[in-house]
Amino acid sequence: VQSLEELMERYVEGSPQAFSELYRKVSPNLMGYLLRLTRDRGRAEDLLQVTFSKVHRARESYLRGAPVLPWLFAIARRTFLDERRAARSRAEDLSTDGTLPEPKPEPEAVSNDVADAIERAVDALPEAYREAIQLTKMSGLSIAEAATVLGATETAVKLRVHRGYNLLRKDLERFSRSS
Amino acid sequence: MSEEDPLDDLPWPKPAEPSAGISDSIRRECTHALGHKQCGRAHRRAALSLLFPTVAIGVFTFLAILRGDPDETLRSALYGVAGWVLVLVIVLAVGLAFPPGRRPARALRIAAALAIPIVFLLYITTTAAAHDSFASFSQGAPAHHALRCGLTCLMLGAIVSGGVLFLWRGTDPLTPTVSGALAGLTGGLGSALALGVACPSHEAWHVGVSHGLVVVAMVGFGALVGRRLLSP
Numbered sequence: 001v002q003s004l005e006e007l008m009e010r011y012v013e014g015s016p017q018a019f020s021e022l023y024r025k026v027s028p029n030l031m032g033y034l035l036r037l038t039r040d041r042g043r044a045e046d047l048l049q050v051t052f053s054k055v056h057r058a059r060e061s062y063l064r065g066a067p068v069l070p071w072l073f074a075i076a077r078r079t080f081l082d083e084r085r086a087a088r089s090r091a092e093d094l095s096t097d098g099t100l101p102e103p104k105p106e107p108e109a110v111s112n113d114v115a116d117a118i119e120r121a122v123d124a125l126p127e128a129y130r131e132a133i134q135l136t137k138m139s140g141l142s143i144a145e146a147a148t149v150l151g152a153t154e155t156a157v158k159l160r161v162h163r164g165y166n167l168l169r170k171d172l173e174r175f176s177r178s179s
Numbered sequence: 180m181s182e183e184d185p186l187d188d189l190p191w192p193k194p195a196e197p198s199a200g201i202s203d204s205i206r207r208e209c210t211h212a213l214g215h216k217q218c219g220r221a222h223r224r225a226a227l228s229l230l231f232p233t234v235a236i237g238v239f240t241f242l243a244i245l246r247g248d249p250d251e252t253l254r255s256a257l258y259g260v261a262g263w264v265l266v267l268v269i270v271l272a273v274g275l276a277f278p279p280g281r282r283p284a285r286a287l288r289i290a291a292a293l294a295i296p297i298v299f300l301l302y303i304t305t306t307a308a309a310h311d312s313f314a315s316f317s318q319g320a321p322a323h324h325a326l327r328c329g330l331t332c333l334m335l336g337a338i339v340s341g342g343v344l345f346l347w348r349g350t351d352p353l354t355p356t357v358s359g360a361l362a363g364l365t366g367g368l369g370s371a372l373a374l375g376v377a378c379p380s381h382e383a384w385h386v387g388v389s390h391g392l393v394v395v396a397m398v399g400f401g402a403l404v405g406r407r408l409l410s411p
Contacts, residue, residue, distance in 0.1 A: 012218050016210035023206060028194030035195050045201045049208075056209040058411030061349035064218040066278035074352035075411055115192060137191050148280050148353055 004068035012059045023052070026069065030076050033139045037080050039123070047083060051076045069141060070148035077149060121171040122164075129164030132157050224346055225276035228362070231342045232267060232369020235335060236260060239373035246377075256376045259306075263299065263372055267365060270295065274361040279351040292360040292398055299368065300391035303375070307383035316384035324380060329389035332374045336397045340366025344404055349411045359405010360398050367397025 002010075002018075004025065010018035030051065034044040054075050062071070122130055122138070135146035136157070147157045197205075240260075243253055274288050282288065315321060343362040351358045371390040380386070 009218050011213075012216050014213040014215040016213055019209050019213075020206060023202070023209070027202065027205075028196050031197045032192065032194040036192070044195075045197055048197055049201060049205055052205045052209055054411050058349040060216050060219070061411060062218060063221045063224075063278035063350055065221075065281060067280040070280050071352060078352060078410055119192060140194070151285055151354055153284065153286070 005065065008059075008062055008068045009064060012062055022068075026072055029069075029139045030072060033073065033134060034076055034080060036119075036122070036134050036138060037077075043083075047076065047079050050083075051079050054079065067145065067148065070145045073135065073139070073141065073145075073149045117172060117175045118168070121168050121175070124171065125164050125167055129160050129167065132160035133164045133168070136161055219350065221278045221350075222276045224350070225271040227346055228271055228275065228343045228365055229268065231339045231346075232365060232372065233264070235339050235369050235373040236264070236376065239377040243377040253376070260372045260376060263368060266295065267368055270361060270364060275347070275358060279353045279358075282354070285354055285357055288354070288357045288361060292357065292364055292402075295364060296367070296391075296394040296398055299371070299394055300387060303371075303391050304383045304387040307386050308381035310383045313384060316382065316388075321380075321382070321385065325385050325389045328374060328378055328380070328385070329393065332370050332390055332393040333396065335373060336367045336370035336393050337400065338366075339369045340397050340401050341404075342366070344401060344408050347405075348408050351409045352411050355409035356402045356406045358409050360402040362405060362409075363397040363399070363401015364394065366401065367394035370394075370397070 002021070004022060007018045007022040007025070011022055027048065031044060031048055034047045034051075035041060038044045038047065051072070055072065058075075122133055125133065131150060132146060135141045135149060136143060141149065143154050143157050143161070147154045150157060152160075240253075240257065243256075270291055273283055274291055275282070277283075311321070316325065340363045343365050344359060347358060347362055371394050374390055375386065378386075378390070
């Protein structure tokens with residue numbers, strides 16, 4: 001079984017099979033991560049495509065030995081942040097009749113399923129805690145890998161995850177009492 | 180995560196598969212015209228990065244020799260250059276010679292990018308041969324010379340930093356700003372050392388403003404440009 005780093009190196013050297021294997025291994029985690037960032041499947045797929053497009057263009061810049069998972073997640077995160085910034089700068093776009101467009105209503109949470117409750121509780125967390133939990137619990141990165149992606153120390157990420165857990169626990173206790 | 184993780188038993192969302200259409204499209208794009216390339220190595224690029232300031236220092240030393248500067252002045256300037264080039268080698272070895280994700284802690288690299296220009300500034304101003312007042316530095320011929328020298332140093336710094344940044348383009352999605360600042364430091368320090376050898380003035384205000392501040396400016400320039408250029 002080849003590591004992600006070995007697959008990346010073979011991909012850089014021109015192996016399409018290595019890319020397919022790399023894609024098979026990392027795309028579900030990346031897609032899940034982008035889906036939770038955007039909460040929109042279409043946008044998440046667009047961002048996934050842009051992310052891999054950047055990876056393809058930058059493959060020659062990949063330095064041997066760099067851990068691939070944090071490398072890919074950092075590119076995906078940057079892609080999301082750039083897209084969000086661009087979307088905000090487009091927010092002043094007027095509709096055809098010259099009025100400001102109506103904001104789209106937030107989808108209502110109707111399900112009482114525990115998994116949905118977790119998703120909602122994570123969404124409600126402060127951004128720093130949410131990102132730390134999304135990367136570790138939901139995308140399967142280690143604390144060290146998440147720290148690398150977020151540009152923080154391992155201790156800081158552990159602290160964010162811990163504080164996020166405490167908030168999540170309170171939220172989920174409320175959910176279990178109400179249901 | 181630790182075994183006693185209190186939320187481990189929760190049904191965390193599973194990874195999500197992208198749709199088949201998107202996956203096919205990505206596979207097509209990313210396997211199209213794959214040429215044979217070699218993976219870059221961080222330590223080789225770090226060694227190449229050293230080439231830019233070394234060439235700049237070499238050229239300006241040659242100019243100083245051509246101009247016939249006194250041997251003693253040139254020799255003492257080159258001793259200083261040798262010491263700071265050693266610092267530069269350590270900065271490159273610690274800050275950039277490992278692949279992203281395996282580099283030392285970000286805080287340490289930020290500390291290096293911030294502290295070294297300040298230490299350099301203090302060094303060149305305290306070891307300057309002459310200490311005039313600010314009033315005499317800021318007018319007449321000294322002011323013109325400082326402006327000319329500062330602009331030359333700034334341009335040389337931008338060229339050297341630009342070369343180093345270009346060498347590292349697209350290599351660091353994790354800490355592009357910090358890596359950019361270190362690339363800027365390499366260029367700025369190279370440029371200040373090169374000008375330091377060739378410049379006839381050894382007055383504290385002159386070397387501080389026209390040479391030392393350029394290093395600070397190049398660290399900022401590198402951080403700004405690196406943020407975009409070093410991220411894939």
